[in-house]
Amino acid sequence: MEHYQNLLNDILKKYSAHVANFINGEKTNYLYQCKHDEYYGNTDGNYFTRLKLCYALLYDVYPLETEQKKQIVRELLETEIISRENEDFQGIGSNLEILTYLASILDIPDKTALFQRAKDANFDCFCGYDETGKIYHFPPISEISLTDCIYTMMDLDELETLNPEDRTFLADCTEKMGNSALAEKIRSLS
DSSP, X not given: OOXXXXXXXXXXXXXXXXXXXXXXXXXXXXXXXXXXETTTEEEETTHHHHHHHHHHHHTTOSOOOHHHHHHHHHHHHHHHHHHHHHOSXXXXXXXXXXXXHHHHHHTXXXXXXXXXXXXXXXXXXXXXXXXXOOSOOOOOGGGOOHHHHHHHHHHTTXXXXXXHHHHHHHHHHHHHTTOHHHHHHHHTTO
């Protein structure tokens, strides 16, 4: 694996604790929780914590039996749909895309009905969500591109946690690829 892929892999390994918490019944921090924000209105206070759990499931950082993983994905997908239905700030979001992908490849029961419910959850989902689940694809870490790796770290709010040398490495690689705006954003974190 490339250095940047190893960096992402190390970040994701930390998220195995989220899977352990969830399967041990500590679900409060992952299920929908209405929280009011002055700017966004009603939002989901657990969206970000659930995002880490979604990535942990996506990249199998915690060993699970297939049936157990199906149950978790189904429960989280239902939670994410509730979130999409109730948030004032609309959108699709990484959680819904990841969970749709996982539900598709795991072939969870009633996925078609859940995908349609997600499609109908809000205006943005109606316009942009793929209720077939076919457009969502997440490559294994060993195949993830530098740009996708960086955007995943940004999605998880993890770029700031990298040591300065690794941030410089990512910025330099991004600059060489011709994305000076992203390179500058990474450098600004130093």
